[in-house]
Amino acid sequence: MRHQLLSENERAQLAKIASILRLKKGEPIYHEGSPAEAVFNVAAGLVSTYMTFGNSGQQTMAFLFPGDIFGLSEEGRYTSSAKAVTAVTAYKLPLHAVRRLLSTNADLDLDIIVKLCQELRQAQRHAFILAKKSPVTKLAMFLEMLEYLQIGRGEDHWEIYLPMSKSDIAEYVGVSLAALSRAFRMLNDRGVISCRDRHHAKVVDKVALERLADQPA
Amino acid sequence: MRHQLLSENERAQLAKIASILRLKKGEPIYHEGSPAEAVFNVAAGLVSTYMTFGNSGQQTMAFLFPGDIFGLSEEGRYTSSAKAVTAVTAYKLPLHAVRRLLSTNADLDLDIIVKLCQELRQAQRHAFILAKKSPVTKLAMFLEMLEYLQIGRGEDHWEIYLPMSKSDIAEYVGVSLAALSRAFRMLNDRGVISCRDRHHAKVVDKVALERLADQPA
DNA sequence: CGTTTAATTGAGGAAAGTCAAGTGAAGTGG
DNA sequence: CCACTTCACTTGACTTTCCTCAATTAAACG
DSSP: OOOOOOOHHHHHHHHHHHHEEOOOOOEEEEEETTOOOOOOEEEOOOOOOOOEOOSEEEEEEEEEOOOOOOOOTTTEEEEEEEEESSSSSEEEEHHHHHHHEEEEHHHHHHHHHHHHHHHHHHHHHHHHHHHOOOOOHHHHHHHHHEEEHHHHHOOOOOSEOSSOHHHOOOHTTOOHHHHHHHHHHHHHHTEEEEEETTEEEEOOOOOHHHHHHHOOO | OOOOOHHHHHHHHHHOOOOEEOOOOTTTEOTTTTOOOOOEEEOOOOOEEEEEEEESOOEEEEEEEEEEOOOOOEEEEEESEEEEEEEEEEEEHHHHHHHHHHHOHHHEEEEEEEEHHHHEEEEEEEHHHHHOOOOHHHHHHHHHHHHHHHHHOOOSSSSEEOOOHHHHHHHHTOOOOHHHHHHHHHHHHSSSSEEEETTTTEOOHHHHHHHHHTTTO
16 A cells, blocks of 8 residues: 555544535636645645746646645745646645644654655656756656656556646646647657557557656757 | 754754765765665755766756755655765764654754755746746846845845856756856846856846746746 | 637747857966 | 966857747537
8 A cells, every 4th residue: 555645543633624625627726926825635636736927828837646735835925826637626724724733743744744755856857857858858757757656646557647638748848739749749650658548648668768758858 | 033944952963963074076975876874964065966867967956055955865765966066064964863853853843844845945946947948047047046045045145156167057957058158148248147257146137137037938 | 519629730930959169267286 | 486287168150959820630518
């Protein structure tokens, strides 16, 4: 069994102070810069956090899967915006209640630290993807990352599940939608992956995928 | 007074279990994938963490200033390599001792959580820089980031101190050294910044710098 | 079944990367 | 104190590649 952030007991405690959110696809959760009143815990579906450029366009900062926590704030304000990528169920935990729980329940701290380390590594992985120049390399790394996370969640992994749209992926890896589309095509044509439909891709040639992901640029 | 990660009391406790490292410029500290035995705390100088590509070249993941902690590991192995960018003094804290301290000293947990949140935001900022396409925008964001950190450390900030070389910056923001050089030149020529020497830059036109940093691409 | 959204594909232009040569500064030893 | 070596950076010419824009096609949704 995989490592759970919270024990059953802890979950029960949190359930008392949490409210349940049910969100439709595309629905906003909070906006960058607005007062941070709560942290969230994804129960089902996919959430993304993103930062908007002053003018237009946006950079996706993270995808949050079931079990993930989001709602990081700085000086009482959210550092990024969040929205539901698919239909989402999430727990909303008021900050004051979380603080109270943290101060009385010492065991919780260690779990939180572990979770934060995971998120930190995740952010670094993301930075690593963004640093690459070639769309193909970015996509290869992204697919490997999703596969890795999927395994970590203990789900089936004979094929990779992609809950988000191609433009969502494009905004996460930092390329244009057109370039991402071409990258997908190239992986398909070369027999590296095989797409059953828009949301399911199977890795056919794992070695080739790794080789592409390890490219310097 | 700025927020300190550790109280004087906590510092004293840590001092007992820490060994002091003195490193020359360029000296390696640990290597990606090697067994993680300790975490480190920068006392003076500048450290960088980086990941190497299978073939050659490397991506700088973070710059660590005095007060920063580094040595993040996953499954007992360091997730990146670390080296001294300048001459460095650092405290080396054996993992077993840190664990013991954490389990007995509850106050420490909260400080660690705060610190991890800071690092997480930092990693996200880095990702944001890497996502930009224009070298000028990347450099502008990098300079703002350094200024911000410098203020956070409570140091003078009428000019920005750049301990690292231009190629170090280039590897952090993800552009070629040539492109970075051109970006510096352009900020200078347009009167946005003014470089006293290789390691000191003054922001002349803060508004223009912000405008450049806020560009979408 | 029609409408809206998502994705593909093509052509053209802008921009950064690479390569390579040259310049400047910093440190070294005589 | 000054040549000499080395390292850090600059600058130019050329090439590659991705982005932009736009026109189609395909898929999802009511």
